[in-house]
Amino acid sequence: MTGIRIALAGNPNVGKTTLFNALTGSRQHVGNWPGVTVEKKTGRVNRNGHAIEVIDLPGTYSLTAYSADEVVARDYILEEKPDVVVQVVDATNLERNLYLTTQLAELGVPIVIALNMADAAEATGCTIDRERLSALLAIPVVRTVGIRGEGLDDLLDAAIREAETSPYHEHTVGYGNDVEAMIASLVGVLAADKDLAERYPLRWLAARLLEGDENALAKVRESPVSSRVQDLLSAIDPDEYEATMADRRYDVIAAILPQVRTAGARGMNASEMVDRVVTDRYLGIPIFLALMWGTFELTFAVAAPFAALIEAGLAWLSAAVAGSIEPAWLASLVGDGLIGGVGSVLVFVPNIFILFLILSFLEDTGYLARAAFIMDRLMYAIGLPGKAFIPMLIGFGCNVPGIMAARTIEGEKDRLITILVNPFISCSARLPVYILFAGAFFGAAAGGVVFLLYVLGIAAAIGSAKLFRHTILPGESSPFIMEMPPYRLPTVWTSLLHMWSRGAMYVRKAGTIVFAGALVVWCLASFPFGVEYGSSASLAGALGHLLAPLVAPLGFDWKIAVALLFGFVAKEVVVGSLGVLYGTGEEGDALSMALLADPGLSAVTALALMVFVLLYTPCLATIATIRKETGSWRWTGFSVAYGLVLAWLLALIVGQIAPFFLGGA
């Protein structure tokens, strides 16, 4: 069996990951907006005696890479030299997609074009002559519909053929006499460096140098021919060359398109019409807020009966354990520690799954891309590109992928600010804390309180971004150009799959991190031997009393202090720890009742606590991701310290102001 490596490349949101999943049977996350894939993913498939490795690359509009994810795509093709590059092309937007084709062709790698979303193009009455397109580009063109798995066998066969014959595709674009003369001069100089000539196609490298590509300049900086290259480049204006070369590529595309495409009737389509309303200057943001509130209302209300069933099941289990396990300490460990701790987190599984189902639906329809668009004006006003709102939206699920999605941001300072403010976006792990406290202390208004906390998280992120932009990370933000994906009606199966892939993470955490956290907190609450479980005399009490002065101004007692400390590991552990500390394993909604019965807690304290949990350090995984993405312990430490200070201050302010609205409840 021979091995072949296929790289899937293409513009953002053309269906690469859908095709990747269809080819390899993987279940990588697919979203209806650009920038979902920020690092390469690998899968395998066998076909006609070939073991094929498929690599899904982040989307890129051109090989003149600007953002971190685009560099990943380009460097993989250049450095790893896959046997064949399958360029996934959106058939509904040939002109823009073929721009990348002209650049890939310059690399000389074997290419196959997957003409994807062919059904959508045909639905508009557009026909594409694939054979003619293939003949003009000297590249095989295969019709595919990734979402239905159409054309996959043909695509693999074409890729295998190309990989085995490995034809070298000569450049397809002539840039005019002046540019060609400069390219020839540069190629002549670069050819003297054998190492460089072996690693990169010299014509491609020369073209990139003329365009002033920083990445290409870095590649020749260490070369012995560097000074001669610099001499040649010093005489030209790279911006002018870049514009001329881009014009030439578009000239080629403009010459090809009329020969291969018959356009359908082109009026304003339904997607564009709906965008008139949902991206309206005045109504766009109110509609977005209304939909987000509807999301939390549903999350709260629909999950309630399912949560009640789980509570009843856990209460039964806890009672059964208490009556059948000896000795008493083991019954306490299982009942108070494991069932009380893990169970108090599992109760919120329905809320988490329903939230993810709705967010997946909104994402898959294409609406969340519009949300990023309507926030652009606000983001630009604070000095960030509108694109920075996409990592924030992803952060609603989990801050880790949200922070990684900042790789799509081009400016280094923009990217850093986007990373630093992402932890303020309320991830799903914080939801159980809100539901527990809002449900217990705010009754019917709980959904609205949770909604306001999410809005506060966005406001804290935006306010902090503005502060950073005007103090420690000054600069201008780059303009926002985002392609609006078409609206699509997601299938029930797709939405359920997305819900499961995200929600399962929560269940896994309950079985691992929360389980371990509950064990530790139970030990702290039970030792030293002989003390009353969870009392002030226990180790947990000692630890809590040590921390209590720090949180006393916020109205939190020692139990809350201990829960917040363990919340550093993961936010769900806050609820798990409270479940253990209050010893509430034996009744259905016992933890809510215990919190309500605690004289030290009130609606005001609950509100301050939820604000604190929203803003303080999210979890260890997020901290590790900030360290990885910034490459700096200094920025990581700053993020943790800033979050803690902001959480403390805002919780204090809420504690002082809220009594005026809640009547000191």
Add this chain to the structure above:
Amino acid sequence: MSNMIKGVFGAVLGALYGGLGTLQIAAALTGPAVPFVPASLFWGCVLLVIGAVLLTGVRNLARGLDDGVVFFNVGILLSVSFGVISLLAAGAGALEAAIAGEAWSVADTLAPAVYLAAIGAAGFLAWCRAFFRGLATA
């Protein structure tokens, strides 16, 4: 003619959403609720947004602008969607009451978002199905 009927329908429905939304907010902020218009700040705001979308459609239709129909259609879609959200929430409340063995009355579900959505659904069936079918296949 069709746009004329849509305009009148949108104006009446938009005004109802605006009026009842204002009542829900007022009841939440100041005092007792009107029967079948429960006090709710957030639901009131949502109703105002739906009303604003519908009335923008009516204004644009009156000015002869093409996108008037689009605002009308999206307003109707929002009306139906929030009606469904309200019904789902009410259904979950009924289920929860059944599990807990508590009393539940169908009158609890009667809120403006539900009965106005019934009018919106009639408009959807009459005018909007083709438009959103086109959207789903776009």
